[in-house]
Amino acid sequence: MTGYVLRKLGGALLVLFLLSVVVYLLFYVAPGDPARLACGPRCDAGQIRQVRDQLGLDESLVAQYLHFLQAIGTGRDFSTGTGVLHCPAPCFGLSYQNGQPVTTLLGDRLPVTASLACGAMVLWLLLGVGTGLLSALRRGGPAERVLTVLTLTGTATPVFVTGLLLLMLFCASLQWLPFPSYVPLTEDPEQWAWNLLLPWTALALLESAKYARLTRSATLETLAEDHIRTFRAYGLRERAVVGRHALRGALPPVIALNAIDLGTMFGGAMLTETLFGLPGLGQLLVHSVRTVDLPVVVGTVLGIGAAVVVASAVADVLYALADRRVTLT
Amino acid sequence: MTAQPTDPLVEVTDLTVDFPTAAGDVRAVDGVSFRLAPGRALGLVGESGSGKSTVAAALLDLHRGTGARVTGTVRVAGRDVLAAPEAALRRLRGGTAAMVFQDPLSSLDPYYAVGDQIAEVLRVHRPGTSRRAARARAVEVLDRVGIADPARRARARPHEFSGGMRQRALLAMALACEPRLLIADEPTTALDVTVQAQILDLLHELRAESGLGLVLVTHDLGVAAGSVDEVLVLRGGREAERGPVAEVLGSPRAAYTKELLAAVPRVDAARVPPPGGAAGAAPAPGEPLLEAVGLRKEFGRGRERTTAVDDVSLTVAAGEVLGLVGESGSGKTTLGRMLVRLMEPTAGSLRYRGREIGRLGERQLRPLRAEVQMVFQDPSSSLNPRRTIGESVADPLRAAGESDDRRAVRRARELLDRVGLDPDWYHRYPHEFSGGQRQRVGIARALAPAPRLLVCDEPVSALDVTTQAQITALLAELRRELGLALVFIAHDLAVVRAVSDRVAVLRAGRIVEEGPVDRVYDSPQHPYTQGLLAAVPVLDPQVAAGKRALRAAA
Numbered sequence: 001m002t003g004y005v006l007r008k009l010g011g012a013l014l015v016l017f018l019l020s021v022v023v024y025l026l027f028y029v030a031p032g033d034p035a036r037l038a039c040g041p042r043c044d045a046g047q048i049r050q051v052r053d054q055l056g057l058d059e060s061l062v063a064q065y066l067h068f069l070q071a072i073g074t075g076r077d078f079s080t081g082t083g084v085l086h087c088p089a090p091c092f093g094l095s096y097q098n099g100q101p102v103t104t105l106l107g108d109r110l111p112v113t114a115s116l117a118c119g120a121m122v123l124w125l126l127l128g129v130g131t132g133l134l135s136a137l138r139r140g141g142p143a144e145r146v147l148t149v150l151t152l153t154g155t156a157t158p159v160f161v162t163g164l165l166l167l168m169l170f171c172a173s174l175q176w177l178p179f180p181s182y183v184p185l186t187e188d189p190e191q192w193a194w195n196l197l198l199p200w201t202a203l204a205l206l207e208s209a210k211y212a213r214l215t216r217s218a219t220l221e222t223l224a225e226d227h228i229r230t231f232r233a234y235g236l237r238e239r240a241v242v243g244r245h246a247l248r249g250a251l252p253p254v255i256a257l258n259a260i261d262l263g264t265m266f267g268g269a270m271l272t273e274t275l276f277g278l279p280g281l282g283q284l285l286v287h288s289v290r291t292v293d294l295p296v297v298v299g300t301v302l303g304i305g306a307a308v309v310v311a312s313a314v315a316d317v318l319y320a321l322a323d324r325r326v327t328l329t
Numbered sequence: 330m331t332a333q334p335t336d337p338l339v340e341v342t343d344l345t346v347d348f349p350t351a352a353g354d355v356r357a358v359d360g361v362s363f364r365l366a367p368g369r370a371l372g373l374v375g376e377s378g379s380g381k382s383t384v385a386a387a388l389l390d391l392h393r394g395t396g397a398r399v400t401g402t403v404r405v406a407g408r409d410v411l412a413a414p415e416a417a418l419r420r421l422r423g424g425t426a427a428m429v430f431q432d433p434l435s436s437l438d439p440y441y442a443v444g445d446q447i448a449e450v451l452r453v454h455r456p457g458t459s460r461r462a463a464r465a466r467a468v469e470v471l472d473r474v475g476i477a478d479p480a481r482r483a484r485a486r487p488h489e490f491s492g493g494m495r496q497r498a499l500l501a502m503a504l505a506c507e508p509r510l511l512i513a514d515e516p517t518t519a520l521d522v523t524v525q526a527q528i529l530d531l532l533h534e535l536r537a538e539s540g541l542g543l544v545l546v547t548h549d550l551g552v553a554a555g556s557v558d559e560v561l562v563l564r565g566g567r568e569a570e571r572g573p574v575a576e577v578l579g580s581p582r583a584a585y586t587k588e589l590l591a592a593v594p595r596v597d598a599a600r601v602p603p604p605g606g607a608a609g610a611a612p613a614p615g616e617p618l619l620e621a622v623g624l625r626k627e628f629g630r631g632r633e634r635t636t637a638v639d640d641v642s643l644t645v646a647a648g649e650v651l652g653l654v655g656e657s658g659s660g661k662t663t664l665g666r667m668l669v670r671l672m673e674p675t676a677g678s679l680r681y682r683g684r685e686i687g688r689l690g691e692r693q694l695r696p697l698r699a700e701v702q703m704v705f706q707d708p709s710s711s712l713n714p715r716r717t718i719g720e721s722v723a724d725p726l727r728a729a730g731e732s733d734d735r736r737a738v739r740r741a742r743e744l745l746d747r748v749g750l751d752p753d754w755y756h757r758y759p760h761e762f763s764g765g766q767r768q769r770v771g772i773a774r775a776l777a778p779a780p781r782l783l784v785c786d787e788p789v790s791a792l793d794v795t796t797q798a799q800i801t802a803l804l805a806e807l808r809r810e811l812g813l814a815l816v817f818i819a820h821d822l823a824v825v826r827a828v829s830d831r832v833a834v835l836r837a838g839r840i841v842e843e844g845p846v847d848r849v850y851d852s853p854q855h856p857y858t859q860g861l862l863a864a865v866p867v868l869d870p871q872v873a874a875g876k877r878a879l880r881a882a883a
Contacts (some may be wrong), residue, residue, distance in 0.1 A: 226435035233389055233430075234423035234450045234502065244449075248440045325439060325488045 008316070012309040019305045023298045024065055037292050038096040054078060068093070092302070093295030095288075102299035105284060110303075112182050113280035116203070116273065117265035119196050121258065123204035127151065128211025129254060135212065136219035137242060151212045154205025163202040163275045170198060180276045199276045203269060207261060214254055222249035252322040256315040263311020267304030336407055338510055338542040339365040339388065344401035346383050346392060346566075357383045359566040360401075365559075367509065370536065370543035372553035372574065375563035376589075376793035377764075384563070385514050385546045387411075389422050406509055424454040427503035431515035433495035437487040444468060444483025447502045454506040470501040475531060492657075493524035497531070504535065511536075514546045521656035521820065526864035529556055530877060548793065550593055551866025554578055555873030562586050575870050592798040594823035596850065596865045615647030616682075618782055618814050619668060619701070624677035624687075626663050626838075637663040639838035640677070645782065650808060650815040652829030652846065654822055654861070660838035665786045665818045669703045670694055699729045699778035706787035708767035712759040718770045719745065719755030725777040744773040748803060765796035772803065776811075784816040789824060801828050822865055826850050834858050 035052035036043065043051070055078075056064060067076070075089035087094055092102035131147040138144050154162060170177045180198055183191040222228065223246050231241050270282025281300060288296035320326045346358040358380040365371045373381040386392060390410045392399050403410040406425045413421065422428075430436040438446055447470065448463035458466075464483065471479035474497040487495055496516060503511055513532070517525035533556065536543055547553050553560050553574065560577045562569040562585065570583035581587045626638040638660040645651050655661040666672040667679065670686060679687035686697055702725075705711035712721055723741040731737045742752035748769040759767055768788060775783055785804065789797040805828060808815055819825050825832055826846050833843040834857065842855040853859045863880060867873050 226430060226432060227438045229391070230428075230430060230436045230499075230502075231438070231450075232422070233391055233428045235419035235421070235453055236450070237419065237453075240449075240453075245438050245440075248438070323440070324486055 005317075008313045012306075012313060015309050016302060016305055020068075020298070020302055021065070023301050024068065034294060037294070092299035095296050096293045097288075097291055097296075102295050105296060106281070106299055106303050109279060109281045109284045111184065112278050113266055113269065113273070113282065115182075115185060115192065115196060116199055116269055116278060116280060117262055119193075119200040120203035120207070120265065120269075121262055123200050124207040124211060125254075125258065127204055128208035129215045131208065131212035132215025132250075133219055133242075133247065136216045136223065136246075148212065151205070151209035155207075155209035157205075159202050159206050159271050160275050162205055163198070163272060166198045166202055167276075180278065182278050196278075199272050199278060202276075203265070203272055211254060211257070214257060215250055218250035218253050219246055222246045225249065252319050255322050256319045259311050259315035259318055260308075263308040263314075266307035267300075336367075337364040337404075338367045338369075338406060339363070339371075339544065340402075340404040341384070341388075342402045344384065344387055344399070344403060346380070346387060347398040349396055349398070354398075357397075357566050358387070361561075361563070361566070361568055362401075363561050363568075363571065365510075365542055365544065367542055368536070368540040369559070370545060370557040372557035372560040373544060373546045373563060374548065374550060374553050374560055375569075376548060376795065378565070379563040380566035381546045381548075381563050382514050383566075385428070385512050385544060388510075388512055388544065389426060389428060390418060391428075393418070420454070423450055423503075423508070424506050425508055426510035426512060427506065427508040428512040428514065429496075429499050429503050429516050432519050433492060433499055434487065434519075436499055437495060439487055442484045442486055443490065443498045444471065447471070447483075447498075447505050450502055451505045466505060467501070470504050471498065473504065474498070474501045474535075475527075476501070492520055493527060496520060496524075496528050500528075500531065500535070504539075507539070508541070510542045510544065512544045512546075515548065516545070517552060518548070522822065523656065523860060523864045525552070525866070526880060529866075530880060532556060533877065549866060550578060550590065550794075551868055551873075554868050554870050555866055555877060562589070578868050578870070589794065590868065592795040593868065594798070594801075594821070594827040595868075596823035596826055596862065597867065598826075615649075617644045618647045618682060619645040619816075620678075620680045621668065622678045622680075624664070624667060624679060625675045626660070626667060626672065627675045637838055638667065638674075641835075641838070641840055642677075643833055643840065643843070645814050645816055647781065647814055648808070648812045649831065650817055650829045652825035652832040653816060653818045653835060654820065654825045654832060655835030656820060656861075658837070659835040661818045661820075661835050662786055663838075664835070665703070665784050665816065668816060669701050669784050670697065671703070699725075700780050701782045701784065702775035702778065702780040704768075704771050704775045704783060704785040704788045707791055708764055708771050709759065709791075711771055712767060712774075714759050717756050717758055718750075718762070721759075721770060722773045722777055725774060729778045741773075741777070744776055745770075747776070747807075748773045749799075763796075764792050765800060768792065768796075768800055769803070772800075772807070776807070780813070782814045782816070784818070786818045787820065788817070790819060790821060797824065804828060822850075822861060834861070 035048050035057055039048050039051045052058060056067060071091040073089060076087050076091045078085045078094055085099060087101045090103060094101055095105060131151050135144045135148055171179045177198060178195060180195045183195050185192045228241060228245060231245055266281055270286050273280040273283040274286060285300045342362050344358055344361045347354040347356050361384055373384055375381045387399055387403055388405055399411055405421060408421060444464055444467040447467035451463045451466055452458050468479045468483050471483055476482050476494060476497055517528050535541060545557050557574055560574050561571045564585050569585040570577055577586060581590060622642045624638055624641045627634055627636050629635055641664060653661050667674050674687050678685060681697060719741050722744050723737045726737045726740055742755055745752045750769050789800050807813055817825060817828050829846050832846045832849050833840045836857050842849060842858045853862055863876060
C-alpha cells in the first residue's frame with residue numbers, strides 16, 4: 001500500500017510537471033506581448049520595457065521556466081518600479097489584473113467550487129443511484145419511468161438551459177428561492193445551502209443519468225450472481241438481499257466513477273458557476289482567459305489538474321477499499 | 330399441520346417445471362415423483378440438462394418469481410412448499426431445509442466476512458439472537474465443519490479461503506440453523522479429488538451425527554455411490570430409474586443407466602482395447618518426439634516469485650500417449666503450455682525431434698506450430714463465438730501458408746467429417762452446438778496443420794460422462810489412424826488411465842511418479858499417488874464404504 005501511494009504520488013507529480021510545461025509554452029505561443037498585457041492598454045514603449053524587465057521576460061525561455069519553478073518553492077519578489085511586491089511560496093506569480101498572488105486568488109475561489117461540487121455530488125448520487133436501483137428492481141414501474149425520463153432529460157439538456165429554467169421557475173416566477181449568491185459555509189450554513197440549492201440541482205441533473213445507468217447495470221449483474229441465490233435460498237427477505245448484498249456489490253464502480261467526476265467538477269463546472277454567478281475556479285479560469293491574465297491561467301490550470309490527478313488516485317484507493325479482493329500494485 | 334416423525338421428510342409428486350422461452354416453453358422436469366424418509370439420503374443423478382438441479386431448486390421453491398411454471402406438489406417436513414406463503418417459505422429456506430451449492434467461490438458474498446454471513450442467516454431464522462451470540466454460533470459451526478482456527482477464520486472474506494474451505498464454510502452456513510434436510514447441488518464438482526473425498530466424508534459424518542436427511546445432486550455416479558441410500562436417475566427431465574443405490578448401480582434395469590455406467594471410466598480397471606483395434610493396439614513407441622529436461626517455470630519476481638513447474642523431465646515418443654495427472658495448482662497446465670511453447674521455460678531444455686526449441690523466438694517457432702498443436706479445456710470459450718466453426722478450422726491452415734482458399738475450405742470440411750461432424754455445418758456458429766460437438770471442432774482445428782503431437786489440456790473435463798467417452802474414443806482413434814502422439818492432461822485419474830500408455834503424476838510442479846499406466850495405478854509407489862487413488866470415488870457402495878473407513882483410520 002505504501003509503495004502504491006508513493007508510485008501514485010510520483011506519477012501525479014510527473015503529470016503536473018508536464019502540464020506546467022505545456023501551459024507555460026502556451027504562455028509564449030499566445031498572441032500578444034505579455035509585457036504589454038501586464039502593463040495595460042495605456043502604456044508607452046518605455047513603460048512596457050520596464051515591465052518586461054520586472055517580469056524577467058528578457059531572459060531565455062528555459063531560465064524563465066526555472067524561475068517559475070523556483071518561485072513555487074521559495075517565493076519571489078516582483079519590483080513594481082516604486083516598491084517591491086512579495087509573492088510568498090508557493091508562488092505561481094501575480095495577477096496582471098490586480099497584482100494579487102495567484103495562490104490567494106485560487107484560495108479564495110476554492111471553497112466556492114468545493115461547496116458546489118460536493119453538494120452536487122450528494123444530490124447526483126441520491127438521484128442517480130436511487131433511480132438505478134429502482135430501475136433494476138422494478139423495471140417498467142411508474143416511479144422508475146418518471147425518474148429515468150427526468151435523469152435522461154437532465155443529461156440531454158445543456159446545463160445553462162436547465163439552470164436558466166430553474167432560475168426562472170424558482171427564483172423569478174415562484175420566488176421560493178433567492179437568486180443565488182455565494183455565502184460562505186462558515187458564515188451562515190443555512191444561507192449557504194439555500195443559495196447553492198439551484199446550482200447543485202442543475203449539476204446533479206446533468207450527472208445523474210450516468211449514475212443511474214451504471215447502478216442499474218451493476219445491480220442487475222450482482223443480482224445474477226450465485227451468492228444472491230444463496231441468500232435467497234437461506235430465507236433472507238428480498239429487502240435484505242438487495243440492500244445488503246446486491247447494492248454492496250454494485251457500489252465499487254459507482255464509487256470509483258464518482259471520485260473522478262468530483263475531481264473533474266473542480267474545473268468543469270464553469271458554465272454552472274458563470275450562470276449562477278458563483279465566484280469559483282471555473283469562473284476564474286474563464287475570466288482570466290478572457291483578460292489574458294496568464295499567471296492566473298497557469299495557476300488555475302495546474303490547480304484543476306491537481307484536483308483531477310488526486311481524484312483518480314483516490315478513486316483507485318476507494319475501489320480497493322470497497323472491494324478487498326483488489327490489491328493495489 | 331405438524332409433521333409426525335414417521336412422515337416422509339420430502340414428498341414430491343408429479344413435479345413438472347416449464348421454463349418459458351422466446352421459442353416456446355422448455356420442459357425441464359417432467360412428472361418426477363419421489364419420497365425421502367427422515368435421515369435418509371437420496372441421489373439425483375443425471376447428465377447436464379437432465380433437470381436434476383431444477384428438481385433440487387423446486388424443493389425450496391427457488392423457482393418462485395423467476396417466471397418458471399411449477400406444477401405438482403412438493404412437501405418438505407409436512408409443508409406444501411409450492412403453496413406456502415412467503416413468510417413460511419422463508420422459514421423453510423435455511424431453517425428446515427438448507428441448500429449447499431456447487432461453486433463455493435461464487436456462492437458466498439465476496440464483500441462480507443464468512444462468519445458474518447453465517448451470523449446473518451442465523452439471525453434471520455432465530456430472531457432475537459444477539460449479534461454476539463450469532464457470531465459465536467458461526468464460529469461454533471465453522472469449527473464443526475473442520476475449519477482450523479475458526480474464531481480468526483470467521484473474520485476472513487471468502488477469497489481468503491481455499492476451495493475446500495469455502496465448501497466447508499457453506500456447509501457450516503447450512504448447519505447453522507440445525508435443518509432437517511440438506512440439499513447439496515454438485516457440492517464437490519469444483520473440487521480436487523482429495524478435497525472432494527474430505528467433503529464427502531464430512532457430509533457422511535454430519536449425517537450420522539445429526540440425523541440429517543440429504544438430497545444430493547450429482548453428475549458423478551461414483552460420488553452418489555459412496556454417499557446416498559437411494560438414487561433417482563434422471564434423463565431429459567424424466568425418471569429413468571429409481572431404487573436403492575446398490576441395485577441401481579450394481580444391476581441397472583434401465584437401458585440409459587446401463588449406458589451411463591458403461592461410459593464411466595474406471596480407475597481400477599486396465600484399459601479395454603479400443604473397439605475395432607487389435608488387442609493391445611498401442612503401437613510400439615517410436616523415436617523420442619519431445620524431450621524435456623529439467624524444465625522450470627517461475628512467475629512473478631522478488632518475494633512474490635512462485636515456481637509453477639519445478640525441474641520436470643519427460644519424454645514423449647512418436648505415437649504414444651503420455652498422461653499428466655495432478656490436482657489444481659500442480660502446474661500441469663503450465664507444463665502443457667510450455668510443451669507447445671505457448672510459454673517460454675524459465676530454465677531447462679526442451680527438444681523437439683532432437684532440436685532445442687526452449688529458447689526459440691516466435692518467428693523461428695513457426696514451423697513447429699504446425700507439428701505440435703493444443704486442444705483446450707473449455708470448448709465454448711476457446712472457439713471464437715463470432716466465427717463459423719468451419720472458418721475456425723480453416724484458420725490454422727491459412728496460418729500455415731495455405732493460400733488457395735478453396736483448398737483450405739475443402740480440407741476444413743474433411744476435418745469436420747473426420748471428427749464426426751457434418752461438413753455442411755461449416756457455416757454454423759459455436760453456440761449452435763453442444764459441448765461435445767464444440768470439443769470436436771476444437772480437435773478438428775488442432776488437426777488442421779497435420780501435427781505429430783497433440784497436447785490436450787483437460788479436453789473432457791467440462792463434458793458429460795457419455796460425451797466424455799465419445800471424445801476419448803475419438804482421440805484414441807485419431808491417434809491410431811494418424812499415428813499421433815498425445816499428451817493428455819487431466820485431473821481425473823480414471824480418464825487418464827483410460828487413454829494413456831504412460832502416466833506422470835504431478836504435485837506442486839514436480840513429477841512424483843512416472844511409469845506405464847497399469848503399473849502406476851495398480852501398485853503406486855509414491856504416497857501422494859496412493860492418496861490420490863484412495864480418494865477416487867468408486868461405483869460400488871460397499872467398496873466406497875470400505876475406502877471411507879480406510880480414510881477415516883488413516
